[in-house]
Amino acid sequence: MHLTKIRLFDFRNFREAEVEFSGGLNVFYGDNAQGKTNLLEAIHFLCNLRPVRTTREQDLIAWDKTKAYLKGVFYTSSGPVDRELLLKAGDRKKVRECGVERHRLSELYWQIHAVFFSPDDLTLVKGRPSERRRFLDLIIARLKPQYGRYLSEYSRALFQRNRLLKDLRRNRTLITALDAWDEQLSSLGAAILRTRAAFTEKLFPLVRKYYLYFSREEREIDIRYAGSMVLADVPAESLREVFLAALRESLPRDLESGYTQVGPHRDDLQFLLGGRDLRYFGSQGQQRTLSLSLKFAERRIFFEATGVYPILLLDDALSELDVNRRRWILEGEEPCQVFVTTADLSAIPGDILKKGRVYRIRAGTVG
Incomplete structure (x- = not known):
């Protein structure tokens, strides 16, 4: 092509x-x-x-x-x-x-x-978590259009829940309306988390491979999905229930801040080299190499999905x-x-x- x-x-x-x-x-x-x-x-x-x-x-x-x-x-x-x-x-x-x-x-x-890379892509490593979530979400949505619909519906439900949290500061009788949004968020959020987990299983090994090549580092980079909830060893079919429980546990903090504190909208990617977080402690050269590796991993994933680079x-x-x-x-x-x-x-x-x-x-x- x-x-x-x-x-x-x-x-x-x-x-x-x-x-x-x-x-x-x-x-x-x-x-x-x-x-x-x-x-x-x-x-x-x-x-x-x-x-x-x-x-x-x-x-x-x-x-x-x-x-x-x-x-x-x-x-x-x-x-x-x-x-x-x-x-x-x-x-x-x-x-x-x-x-x-x-x-x-x-x-x-x-x-x-097309895959675009420029020096500005250092923000993939040193920028805000939203930059890294956006990187994941855009790739997945291109490969799986249904994922884009999950994201849109999740964003709408999140907006409504956050608005209700602010209203609850003035009128606690509205608390019963929260259950419906929690149910919707947990269902959509679980679908997003499952899809991201399957995608990162393919992405992370490719990023490690390209980083080793471009950097010639002897140490392998460690990449982690840093979730706002503890999901280690949680089966995919239980994600909805775990997310729902996390929303209810987080409610006091959510009411205080007016925002939903847990969910895929709060998650991040973490890059470690020798135990040090490259976002804060990596040199500019290491950060640039990692950004390039992420883009080449994106390119390879599209090739594996479509047969065309x-x-x-x-x-x-x-x-x-x-x-x-x-x-x-x-x-x-x-x-x-x-x-x-x-x-x-x-x-x-x-x-x-x-x-x-x-x-x-x-x-x-x-x-």
């Missing part, structure tokens, strides 16, 4: 652009603040149907315009796929695939996917790696289409660069 062509109108600083790509390596070269990252973001948006990280879709429209248009032509195992996105200020995005407007975007997630988007990500690791990423045993941004072409081994295509990016134009 690869992207053969992209067309942009009024996307970020690109007024109008149409570019054809190689199925292998594509290098976006130029000075800073010219549009290299914006072009990567456009590819990511076309593939994953969401912006990079938490960027608002409306912010992708050129600052003095009210609409933006993107079109990508992909080659997939089932043939060519045209995908179009239309953004309009104050409106939801419209998605067309092969000329047909699509409303259930979850039906499109399996076919096309996702498109790889690397935003200024090669400078911290030695030449052997750069070679492995760009032409290693896990081949795929790769897009790289750089201000220095010498960061890419010359023999590899000759096999790819180089695009000079200047002020929102591609040459």
